[in-house]
Amino acid sequence: MLLLRGGLAIGMLIIGGLLLARMFATHAPLGAMLPGLVLGAAMIGLGAHRLSLIARALSSR
Amino acid sequence: MGADIFVGLGLVLAAAAGASNVAFLFAGLVYVCIGLAYTELAAAYPVAGGGQYFVLRGLGDIFGFIAGWAVLLDFTIDVTLFAWTCVDYLSQLAPGLTQSTHPWVHFGATFLLIAGLCVLNVVGVRESTAFNGFVSALDVMSESAILCLGFLFAFRPELLIHNMQFHWPSPYELMLGISYAIISFVGLESISQAAQETQRPASIIPRTSIALILTILIFALAYSNLALGMQPWHPILDAHGHPMQFWQIFPNNPDNQGKAVALLASQVPFYGAIAALYVPILGAILLLISSNSGVFGSSRIAYAMSSTNLLPSLFQRVHAKFRTPATSIIAFCSVAILELIFAALPALDPGAKAVYARFFNGEDGLTFLADLYAFGAATSYSFVFLALIALRLTDPLSPRKFKIPLNVPMRFRGLRVEFPIVGVIGFCGIFAILLFTLYTHPIGRIAGPSWLILGIVFYIVYRRRKGLPVFHSQKRDWKRSQIDILRNAGELELMDEYLANIKATDELRAKAEA
Numbered sequence: 001m002l003l004l005r006g007g008l009a010i011g012m013l014i015i016g017g018l019l020l021a022r023m024f025a026t027h028a029p030l031g032a033m034l035p036g037l038v039l040g041a042a043m044i045g046l047g048a049h050r051l052s053l054i055a056r057a058l059s060s061r
Numbered sequence: 062m063g064a065d066i067f068v069g070l071g072l073v074l075a076a077a078a079g080a081s082n083v084a085f086l087f088a089g090l091v092y093v094c095i096g097l098a099y100t101e102l103a104a105a106y107p108v109a110g111g112g113q114y115f116v117l118r119g120l121g122d123i124f125g126f127i128a129g130w131a132v133l134l135d136f137t138i139d140v141t142l143f144a145w146t147c148v149d150y151l152s153q154l155a156p157g158l159t160q161s162t163h164p165w166v167h168f169g170a171t172f173l174l175i176a177g178l179c180v181l182n183v184v185g186v187r188e189s190t191a192f193n194g195f196v197s198a199l200d201v202m203s204e205s206a207i208l209c210l211g212f213l214f215a216f217r218p219e220l221l222i223h224n225m226q227f228h229w230p231s232p233y234e235l236m237l238g239i240s241y242a243i244i245s246f247v248g249l250e251s252i253s254q255a256a257q258e259t260q261r262p263a264s265i266i267p268r269t270s271i272a273l274i275l276t277i278l279i280f281a282l283a284y285s286n287l288a289l290g291m292q293p294w295h296p297i298l299d300a301h302g303h304p305m306q307f308w309q310i311f312p313n314n315p316d317n318q319g320k321a322v323a324l325l326a327s328q329v330p331f332y333g334a335i336a337a338l339y340v341p342i343l344g345a346i347l348l349l350i351s352s353n354s355g356v357f358g359s360s361r362i363a364y365a366m367s368s369t370n371l372l373p374s375l376f377q378r379v380h381a382k383f384r385t386p387a388t389s390i391i392a393f394c395s396v397a398i399l400e401l402i403f404a405a406l407p408a409l410d411p412g413a414k415a416v417y418a419r420f421f422n423g424e425d426g427l428t429f430l431a432d433l434y435a436f437g438a439a440t441s442y443s444f445v446f447l448a449l450i451a452l453r454l455t456d457p458l459s460p461r462k463f464k465i466p467l468n469v470p471m472r473f474r475g476l477r478v479e480f481p482i483v484g485v486i487g488f489c490g491i492f493a494i495l496l497f498t499l500y501t502h503p504i505g506r507i508a509g510p511s512w513l514i515l516g517i518v519f520y521i522v523y524r525r526r527k528g529l530p531v532f533h534s535q536k537r538d539w540k541r542s543q544i545d546i547l548r549n550a551g552e553l554e555l556m557d558e559y560l561a562n563i564k565a566t567d568e569l570r571a572k573a574e575a
Contacts, residue, residue, distance in 0.1 A: 019209060036212045
């Protein structure tokens with residue numbers, strides 16, 4: 001279960017990174033990119049948070 | 062809570078067009094304030110009464126009744142609206158259920174769903190927690206996939222700018238859009254409903270609810286921006302064969318408005334091929350679960366109101382065989398069916414359609430329900446903000462493990478209190494939305510206040526018959542009650558803190574008097 005959750009968290013990090021890269025690649029004004037940037041940042045933040053929880057759970061074993 | 066966007070998205074896109082994202086942003090900021098207020102109150106007073114209990118405690122009996130009565134309106138509308146849109150989502154796969162072409166079939170299916178939920182709740186079939194968990198997880202993953210893949214493959218920033226510049230709505234349409242956007246954020250009552258069933262709610266509720274609030278806010282904003290800046294996977298053509306943008310399929314099309322997320326998912330490149338098959342079913346299941354939450358939510362609120370003498374004891378009665386509040390469930394499901402009849406009437410009967418066109422701007426069933434939903438939510442939330450401010454001033458001794466940020470320290474009746482600035486901002490925001498609702502919703506401004514007036518008359522008659530004060534509050538021992546609440550919730554440290562606060566204040570008062 002922990003492995004599956006870890007995989008999902010890494011998936012979130014990758015998708016968040018891809019979203020940020022895709023938005024910056026459009027060279028659009030910041031206001032137009034903002035929704036994609038926020039979503040990408042949220043995915044990265046959530047993925048990192050989940051990974052930190054998994055790391056804490058592993059270290060307490 | 063996440064199911065509301067399945068209903069709200071299409072309505073907002075139809076009303077606010079190029080400013081749909083701004084409508085969601087405005088409503089979303091108000092929602093954050095409401096969410097924080099509910100989090101603080103639910104953690105401090107973990108009882109199932111929710112909003113009406115906070116208002117009862119902060120503002121007194123009559124206002125507690127009005128807030129509770131508005132919540133009851135929302136719960137009954139919740140039953141009908143979600144059952145209605147459940148059928149709308151299914152119509153994506155089964156066109157025979159489409160409301161505009163088969164109104165009687167749509168009406169019959171919605172009626173059967175409500176009646177079925179009523180029977181299930183009376184008999185008391187337990188909802189499977191594992192099933193709910195599975196559907197919720199699938200929903201979060203699907204919604205994330207729709208958004209992420211949509212932004213990766215279909216989002217065009219220049220299209221978003223174009224739509225915002227050239228399809229900006231009139232102020233009236235923007236107000237209408239904002240009042241619809243708030244229904245995407247309804248469901249905060251569930252936080253306080255969950256509080257009584259949570260062990261150590263003061264610690265658990267803030268953590269969970271803040272994560273939930275942020276997730277729903279990000280989802281709603283992302284959906285609206287994606288819908289405005291989306292390049293459809295397959296070309297969408299109008300009646301003359303001209304290409305249309307995705308959001309343009311919603312204005313004047315209630316069928317599409319009722320299944321917006323399914324339509325959006327089907328237009329995401331590649332993923333849309335699979336999403337078109339399962340998102341309508343997922344949406345329908347989620348909406349059915351939400352409809353069910355309206356059935357048991359209304360009976361719970363009525364039970365809580367009845368136990369504080371705001372409603373007759375009839376609503377506390379439990380069925381001898383099934384041990385469920387059958388009277389409450391049947392009563393509120395009957396109200397939900399009545400609302401369904403009013404909503405479906407214009408499509409079923411040409412005479413009624415003419416009346417609606419003459420007096421109610423020709424509103425259709427979905428907007429009829431959404432009108433009342435927005436009215437009930439804005440009214441009850443307005444009272445909750447006032448209760449938050451009142452309780453900060455009149456009950457500073459109750460320990461608050463979570464406090465809304467931005468407070469001004471001051472003294473009130475000799476005690477040190479903290480005045481919540483966010484409470485005032487939130488009240489202004491939600492009151493503005495209530496005014497927008499009254500101004501822009503022809504049915505909401507008549508049916509909503511009529512529901513409240515009907516309730517107040519009922520309340521006056523009931524309280525007079527019981528010999529209870531009508532416009533004043535019944536005397537209650539809130540200190541005793543708070544100790545019981547904290548003990549029952551397992552918050553023994555907070556209970557000790559509360560008792561110590563009372564003792565310290567009593568000693569200070571005794572010294573001052575001496």
